[in-house]
Structure formats: C-alpha cells, structure tokens
Amino acid sequence: MNKLIVKGKNKLYGKVEVKSAKNALLPLIASCVLLDFEVGFLNVPRLKDVDVLLEIIKSMGGKYRYDDDVLYVDCSTLYNPEIPCEEARKIRASIFLLGSLISRFHKVSTVRPGGCNFGERPIDMHLDTLKKLGVEVSNGEYLYLRTDKLKGSKIFLPFSSVGVTENLIMASCLAEGETIILNSAKEPEVVCLANFLNRLGARIYGAGTSQIRVEGVKKLQPKIKYFKPITDRIEVGTFMLCSLVTGGEIEIDGADFIHNTELIKKIHNNTCKIMLSSDKIYIKSSGAGSGLGFIKTAPYPAFPTDLQSQILAYSCFLRGTTVIEEGVFKTRFKVVDELKKMNADIERVGSRVLVNGKTELYGAEVTAPDLRGGASLIIAGLGADGVTTVSGLDVIKRGYDRIDEKLRILGGSVNEG
Numbered sequence: 001m002n003k004l005i006v007k008g009k010n011k012l013y014g015k016v017e018v019k020s021a022k023n024a025l026l027p028l029i030a031s032c033v034l035l036d037f038e039v040g041f042l043n044v045p046r047l048k049d050v051d052v053l054l055e056i057i058k059s060m061g062g063k064y065r066y067d068d069d070v071l072y073v074d075c076s077t078l079y080n081p082e083i084p085c086e087e088a089r090k091i092r093a094s095i096f097l098l099g100s101l102i103s104r105f106h107k108v109s110t111v112r113p114g115g116c117n118f119g120e121r122p123i124d125m126h127l128d129t130l131k132k133l134g135v136e137v138s139n140g141e142y143l144y145l146r147t148d149k150l151k152g153s154k155i156f157l158p159f160s161s162v163g164v165t166e167n168l169i170m171a172s173c174l175a176e177g178e179t180i181i182l183n184s185a186k187e188p189e190v191v192c193l194a195n196f197l198n199r200l201g202a203r204i205y206g207a208g209t210s211q212i213r214v215e216g217v218k219k220l221q222p223k224i225k226y227f228k229p230i231t232d233r234i235e236v237g238t239f240m241l242c243s244l245v246t247g248g249e250i251e252i253d254g255a256d257f258i259h260n261t262e263l264i265k266k267i268h269n270n271t272c273k274i275m276l277s278s279d280k281i282y283i284k285s286s287g288a289g290s291g292l293g294f295i296k297t298a299p300y301p302a303f304p305t306d307l308q309s310q311i312l313a314y315s316c317f318l319r320g321t322t323v324i325e326e327g328v329f330k331t332r333f334k335v336v337d338e339l340k341k342m343n344a345d346i347e348r349v350g351s352r353v354l355v356n357g358k359t360e361l362y363g364a365e366v367t368a369p370d371l372r373g374g375a376s377l378i379i380a381g382l383g384a385d386g387v388t389t390v391s392g393l394d395v396i397k398r399g400y401d402r403i404d405e406k407l408r409i410l411g412g413s414v415n416e417g
C-alpha cells in the first residue's frame with residue numbers, strides 16, 4: 001500500500017483548496033518552545049513531517065492536539081531540552097528547534113537532522129551563527145549546545161539559508177540587545193514566522209528583506225490565541241503543473257499568487273491562461289507549448305528549488321528544450337533517472353539538466369527519491385500514456401496531505417495500490 005497507481009491522460013477539472021504551508025508550520029511549531037502558553041494554528045493539513053516535529057515537542061514535555069484543521073501547541077510544560085535522536089534523524093526541521101530551545105533552556109542536546117536525501121545537508125551555518133550569539137557547540141556524532149547568556153550580534157550569512165535565518169530569529173528574539181542578520185533569506189515562510197512572533201510582542205524588523213533586525217525582549221505575551229499561517233506555495237505550484245500536464249483547467253483556492261510569481265511568469269501565455277485574484281488561481285491549459293528556455297533555482301524571490309523537480313517533469317511534455325540549473329541543492333536531480341524510465345529525454349551536466357520535450361512519456365514502475373521528486377513523478381504519470389506505479393507514498397505524505405484524494409476529485413485516476 002506504499003504506492004500510487006496513476007493512469008495518464010485524464011484531464012483535470014474543478015476546484016482544489018490548499019492549506020497552511022509545511023515550511024511555514026515547521027518553524028512556527030518550533031517557535032512555540034519560546035512560549036509558556038497555548039497557541040492554535042488554523043487551516044492545518046495533516047503532514048508526516050509536522051507530526052514528527054510535534055512528537056519531538058511532546059517527548060520534551062510539550063503538548064499538542066488537533067481539533068479538525070486547528071492545531072493547538074502548548075509548550076508551557078516543556079522541561080527537557082533533549083531532542084530524541086531517532087526522531088531528529090527523520091526530518092530536517094528538527095534543526096529548527098536549536099534556536100528556540102537554546103533561547104529557553106540555555107542548553108540543547110540532539111543529533112544531526114535528517115530530511116530529504118538529495119545530497120549534502122550541512123548544518124555548519126546553523127552552528128557557526130549560533131556561536132556568534134554566545135552559544136558553545138560541541139559538534140560530534142551528538143550535538144551539545146549551551147550558553148550562559150544569549151547576546152545580540154551582527155551576523156552575515158554566506159548563503160541566504162531559510163532554516164538558519166529562522167533559527168537566528170528564534171534564538172535572538174529573547175536575547176540581550178540587538179541582532180542584525182545580513183543576507184537573510186526572504187522566503188514568505190520567514191516573513192510568516194516573524195509576523196507570528198511580532199503578534200506576541202517580539203521586535204523583528206525587515207523580514208522579507210536581506211537585512212533583518214531583532215531587538216531582544218524579556219518575554220513573549222499571549223496577545224493572540226490563534227494564528228493563520230500562509231498557504232503552501234509549493235503545493236499550489238504542484239497542482240498548477242498537475243493540471244497543465246493533463247490539458248485541464250482548475251481553480252486553486254487559498255493560493256496567494258504573489259508567492260508563485262516566477263512559476264506563473266514561466267508558464268503563462270506559453271502553455272496556459274491564468275486568472276488571478278487575492279486568494280485563488282484559475283489556470284486553463286492552452287495545449288502543450290514550447291520549451292521553457294532557461295530556469296535557475298535560487299533563494300526567494302527566484303524560482304523555488306522546491307518546484308524544480310515538478311517543472312522538470314512538466315517540461316518533458318513541451319515541444320522544445322528546457323534547461324534547468326539547480327542553484328540551491330546542486331545534486332537535487334535524483335528524479336531524472338526515474339523520469340528516464342518513462343522515456344523522458346533528459347541529459348544531466350553537473351548542476352544543470354537539459355530536457356528535450358519532443359518525446360512521449362509512457363507509464364512505468366518508478367520510485368519517489370524524495371518528497372518533491374515524488375510529486376514530480378505524479379505529474380509525469382498524469383501526463384504519460386498508460387499506467388505509472390509510484391512507490392514511496394510515505395515519502396510523498398511528508399509534504400502533501402491526501403494528494404491522491406484531491407487529484408481524484410479533480411478527475412485524475414490516482415489510487416493507492
């Protein structure tokens with residue numbers, strides 16, 4: 001049952017709703033460690049990575065509960081800043097707990113995090129930047145962090161890392177003095193975290209720009225009981241491409257199109273017509289267009305690396321050439337070998353792939369190499385001739401809530417097998 005059976009060529013029609021973003025929820029949940037009161041997050045999907053992080057919080061003495069799509073997190077009873085090794089190794093987001101745990105307990109113990117296996121996932125920037133706030137780090141098989149006091153500092157990020165920016169915001173918002181984060185990540189998920197903490201009395205300025213200033217405060221206050229995170233821009237982009245590859249037309253409710261500008265710019269007028277409003281995207285295929293030219297992934301607002309595998313699959317169906325350069329995770333191309341099993345014409349040269357879209361894709365037995373690679377194979381299966389079996393549904397469930405059910409409602413033939 002850890003497979004999806006995808007029958008190609010069914011046109012997708014209808015409406016789909018996207019909920020709160022996985023990559024917004026994870027740092028938001030980690031930031032609850034800073035609070036001694038309960039908060040409710042609204043419009044929450046059921047995702048494996050979120051549940052792993054919640055279980056880590058519970059193992060340290062915190063509490064959580066779902067009430068339909070509201071997720072309540074209460075860290076007032078947290079007492080143990082030790083992240084269990086087995087759980088920490090399951091997700092990248094366990095590293096997000098360093099900032100909030102060191103801020104609350106002045107000590108943390110854990111192991112190196114897990115996460116999608118598309119190559120090296122170092123944590124050197126996380127540790128080096130926390131040291132600049134006065135944290136001592138012993139970095140072997142196990143990670144031990146401690147501090148007498150967190151003191152604000154000016155910190156330059158060699159790369160605009162999302163996780164490092166989020167960790168530093170959490171580590172500095174209760175520190176003594178002011179912290180300046182230079183070359184900070186501008187992702188919407190970073191802005192969402194800053195907005196949440198500022199609603200509770202934090203003083204975080206400049207989120208969404210390349211310079212974030214944090215004035216440490218004594219304590220965060222229960223000024224709000226509920227918070228609605230941003231919706232999942234990667235799920236939105238995934239559904240846009242699912243529809244296009246079938247020649248369909250769908251409406252995506254809850255989409256904030258501003259967060260998908262680069263994707264929209266790339267596909268609009270070439271292969272589809274798109275209508276935008278404040279909270280929905282309507283996309284109608286206008287037939288297989290020409291190749292997409294050159295796409296390079298990079299930190300926001302550039303084309304997102306988390307949609308790279310998906311647009312790679314989509315470009316296989318276009319009449320022409322597409323070149324994709326991966327500018328964030330240089331080796332994030334494990335799905336290429338799986339797409340080739342479906343007759344895709346893709347040539348890899350270092351951190352680039354060249355896609356020749358003149359070939360028909362055929363159903364095959366393939367395996368999800370990672371979360372977004374799994375979504376990419378679903379897209380390929382929806383457009384291919386025949387039946388595609390995608391193994392690794394557990395990997396896909398890490399970041400997509402009931403994607404098979406949503407695609408069936410839109411008319412896709414996608415079933416667990």
Ligand code: EPZ
Nearest residue numbers: 023026093121122123124125126159161162163306328329
């Ligand atoms: C976040 O991962 C996302 N995950 C990733 O989404 C996303 O691909 C990535 O940001 C980039 O947008 C979550 O938010 C949970 P990074 P993160 O630190 O923070 C290097 C998905 O599919 N780096 O911005 O781990 C790193 O190797 C996931 O939803 C260091 O060298 O990514 C990479 O080349 C996959 N040292 C670059 O920075 C460090 O200490 C950007 O990584 C940290 C990162």
